Amino acid sequence: MKKVYLMALAALAAFAFAGCDTEVSEKDVKEDVRKEAEKIVYNHDTLYQTALLQSLTLGNFDGSITVGDFRKKGDTGLGTFQSVNGEMIMLDGKVYRAAWDGTVEEVKDDETIPFAATTHFDEDYTIELTNINDLETLTRILSDYVNEKGKNYIYCVKVEGDFDTLNLRSVKPQTKPYKTLAEAMKSDQVFFDYENLGGTIVGVYCPNYLDGVNFYGWHMHFLSNDREKGGHLLGVKFSKATVKIDLTNGVDIFMPDTDKFQELNLAADQGDDIKNVEAGRK
Template sequence: MKTKIKLTVLSVVCLCVLSGCANTSGKELSRDTLYQVSTISSLLAGNYDGFQSFGELKEHGDVGIGTFNALDGELVMIDNTVYKVKSTGAVEEASDTDTTPFAAVTYFDDDATQELTAAANLAVLEQELDKLIQNKDLFYIFKVDGTFKTIKTRSVPIQEKPYPVLSEAVKEQSVFDYTNITGTLVGLWCPEYIGGVNVPGYHLHFISEDRTKGGHLLDVSFDQAQVSADATDGFVMTLSPITPEGSVKDLDSEIDAVEK
């Protein structure tokens, strides 16, 4: 049973010089490590300049979520491939040379798999996922596969400098409604103590089976689906070299404004 978070914060210089070194002791990262680019508080404050390439990101995981340089779309990584869901609704595979200002990835290893019965909305799904969280001090990565009755997602258009804070940027979001669509929800659950590092609780993105539709999940319903969960007790973060021009006064309110 995993019981303790192992935390490492890497500077960008360390990552560049040591070519993705695992930690300060030089050992390789455990597969049970969540690797994160920057912090949610930095993103909320308008820090959208990408600084880590997806080629580098893929060295630390094969599944995850995030965003793109200048906030140009929603990021879904699955099977070590990064997809960009643009504000037009189009989905394209990201180049290894493209960059991200914020992302969280890991190597996905099933710790538990369960069949899910009908869920009328996202709140019901989250209640079902709660049952798989055995230790609230750990991170959990989820993959939910199925044919969904309804899916509601969003994506935000590319931003121009001077960047607005994220709660302003999402006011321009495009919302997509899909019905009877087969695909995968890729999601992250973070402990409450994570604060401004990431979003406490659930953060889920969607990608269709044919990789043509997706986005940040706003709501979902289904008759049945299968969920796989990966509990993760390691955490490594590389910090952005850029200081955002904006500021966040009420972290919880800002997170609510951009997540829901």
């Protein structure tokens, strides 16, 4: 709410400045401000992110936004939950947890989120991919596509198909005092390998200048069509899939309102930790 108000004020100031030569009634101004603020707040081409990858990797696992509020910011995304309780997949406006025990459930609106990103998915491009034998090939082809369209934008993708093999992982919820994410992954990640499973890979691409704020390059999670299997994607093989791509040219970062967040040294180089977290057992 605070944000809407500030944006409205900014829009009002801009409008007043630009329109100083013309006579405009107060009623007209307010209407215009409202429309302008709505346009900004509901911009579909914004990646909304809560907290930073750096704060998560440093062990800041306490949620700062509810699932209910997060769902107002987008319909497609990925992340994790309070205490790193499983991998989040957001698809068609619903938020799912792929838990460490291999189950998937839809998550209630009152749970909280320490790190996640979402956007309103608008399909800008569609490509068909065939005979992909590993995740590296998939991300290389998608990166080639991104380089063509503009490598400094953010992209959200949905890869839909029947997958020959899927290598997924999740993680057990952590208890306080929290370890770093890399340490938690070392002791508490769990792997799942599946064959012949239909579903959707949700992926987010962030450009290099956002490295650390989010994952530089591709970060992908999977959810099966029957909503019973899922996790962070470590490996994949398929003969045919459709990739829907949403070019996203804005980012909105919500910074947690906690003392702990202010204590973190977010500029510390965590490059190796982040790579280890992303790569799983490899």
